[in-house]
Amino acid sequence: MxxxxxxxxxxxxxxxxxxxxxxxxxxxxxxxxxxxxxxxxxxxxxxxxxxxxxxxxxxxxxxxxxxxxxxxxxxxxxxxxxxxxxxxxxxxxxxxxxxxxxxxxxxxxxxxxxxxxxxxxxxxAALLAGNYTTDERMAAFLLTLSRRYAARGFSAHRFCLTMSRTDIANYLRLAPETISRVLRRFQDEGLIKVERRELTLTDAARIEELARAVLRG
Amino acid sequence: MxxxxxxxxxxxxxxxxxxxxxxxxxxxxxxxxxxxxxxxxxxxxxxxxxxxxxxxxxxxxxxxxxxxxxxxxxxxxxxxxxxxxxxxxxxxxxxxxxxxxxxxxxxxxxxxxxxxxxxxxxxxAALLAGNYTTDERMAAFLLTLSRRYAARGFSAHRFCLTMSRTDIANYLRLAPETISRVLRRFQDEGLIKVERRELTLTDAARIEELARAVLRG
DNA sequence: CGGTCATTTGAGAAGCCTCAATATTAGTGG
DNA sequence: CCACTAATATTGAGGCTTCTCAAATGACCG
The missing domain is CATH 2.60.120.10 (Jelly Rolls)
Incomplete structure (x- = not known):
């Protein structure tokens, strides 16, 4: 306690x-x-x-x-x-x-x-309000999910996206199609592995690098 | 009291x-x-x-x-x-x-x-985080300034933009040039009158209409 | 197996940004 | 009072990112 x-x-x-x-x-x-x-x-x-x-x-x-x-x-x-x-x-x-x-x-x-x-x-709330690129926002989104799950004792590098692509889009102020494309590109570049809604961070360091602008540290 | x-x-x-x-x-x-x-x-x-x-x-x-x-x-x-x-x-x-x-x-x-x-x-903070058009954001920005000045006893339809265009741009997540162009277009359309940093709302109703999506009522 | 919904993929268009040049203003010192 | 400078703001042209629209694919459910 x-x-x-x-x-x-x-x-x-x-x-x-x-x-x-x-x-x-x-x-x-x-x-x-x-x-x-x-x-x-x-x-x-x-x-x-x-x-x-x-x-x-x-x-x-x-x-x-x-x-x-x-x-x-x-x-x-x-x-x-x-x-x-x-x-x-x-x-x-x-x-x-x-x-x-x-x-x-x-x-x-x-x-x-x-x-x-x-x-x-x-x-x-101020976090998401900033003026960041699509990649920065997606990386920050995935990284904060990872950290929040980790803080609760769940795996930091493998978790489930419980929300739809459309939900993510509406949260990150992007089109659903853009979410699809960014996730695919991140996967092609070896940053993540995504299958349906199962997500694995395969290169957390580079995700952090991308997210740094948004998360500031 | x-x-x-x-x-x-x-x-x-x-x-x-x-x-x-x-x-x-x-x-x-x-x-x-x-x-x-x-x-x-x-x-x-x-x-x-x-x-x-x-x-x-x-x-x-x-x-x-x-x-x-x-x-x-x-x-x-x-x-x-x-x-x-x-x-x-x-x-x-x-x-x-x-x-x-x-x-x-x-x-x-x-x-x-x-x-x-x-x-x-x-x-x-959540306000600005939303996914809105340039016009909606600018209208909401001007309208909230107006309301906040009015709440303090200042004029609601005429006030000074104490911040630079660049500041507004960095706040609304737009380029400074875009701020210039939107303000000019708003003026051409008769919504506002802007001279230097002095701003007059000449058609508050239409500004409100534009801002409605952001301010929700 | 058929139907529905979420997701993916592609092509084209739109909006905003970038870069560059010009105009305007405010401040400074002669 | 005026010229000069620096900073801010405006304007234009072109490019890039993301959106929109459309269609295809894949997953899940009855």
């Missing part, structure tokens, strides 16, 4: 946690405009958040893997500003936000943790 | 506020990697935040007008993840973050306010 919470505090925390799911692929966890009352940590599966613009195009805002928190951007307006959908079987830990905020007043460590979580997400 | 703080609470708040500046145009308020200890609200002037990527290109992350808060994205790592520079004469209110976080534990309203601020910034 590295949280620094004692037993009674953990009991308090436990009181506001609600395990929900599993949700099947395609299930919406919340929709744009829904009243906000809880944030949630992904326990298993992948969640995609997105909005649909006035022209009907889907703008993917992010993919959330196990251990990552969704709903933080809903605090400011008390409504979810985007849709969230399960890309595979998803289970969640649901935290009542009013309750956790109240508890955070008594537990400095928890308040700090929440501030940190929120602050992190600002930076993550 | 709409804050909901009483007199003694305001005194507490006042204790942690430090008015600093003015800083001259070009002055760096902080640099990437600097130790984080305070957030700051802009009192006057404009602040630009940016990072420089490995290829030496400047990636502008945002412009901050009076009333807006800088430094929130530094909380998570305890270091500023970007540079901040004054675009004109800038004055700031500086808040020691450890102190304000401590105070927030006693003032639920303040804690909520901070959560809101942080949450808002997540959404702002």
């Amino acid at each position: 590295e949280n620094g919470y004692d037993k009674s505090q953990l009991r308090d925390l436990h009181m506001l946690v609600e395990h929900i799911g599993p949700f099947r692929e395609g299930t919406h966890l919340f929709r744009e405009g829904d009243a906000f009352n809880a944030i949630a940590a992904v326990r298993g599966g992948t969640v995609k958040t997105y909005v649909t613009d006035t022209a009907g195009r889907e703008q993917v805002q992010g993919f959330f893997l196990p251990g990552e928190v969704i709903g933080l951007n809903a605090i400011s307006s008390n409504r979810y500003p985007c849709n969230a959908v399960a890309l595979d079987a998803v289970t969640l830990c649901r935290f009542s936000f009013p309750n956790i905020a109240a508890l955070a007043r008594r537990l400095p460590g928890l308040q700090e943790h929440l501030f940190r979580l929120l602050s992190q997400d600002i930076g993550k | 709409e804050n909901g703080y009483d007199k003694s609470q305001l005194r507490d708040l006042h204790m942690l506020v430090e008015h600093i500046g003015p800083f001259r145009e070009g002055t760096h308020l902080f640099r990437e990697g600097d130790a984080f200890n305070a957030i700051a609200a802009v009192r006057g002037g404009t602040v630009k935040t940016y990072v420089t990527d490995t290829a030496g290109r400047e990636q502008v992350q945002g412009f901050f007008l009076p009333g807006e808060v800088i430094g929130l994205n530094a909380i998570s790592s305890n270091r500023y993840p970007c540079n901040a520079v004054a675009l004109d004469a800038v004055t700031l209110c500086r808040f020691s973050f450890p102190n304000i976080a401590a105070l927030a534990r006693r003032l639920p309203g303040l804690q909520e306010h901070l959560f809101r601020l942080l949450s808002q910034d997540i959404g702002k």
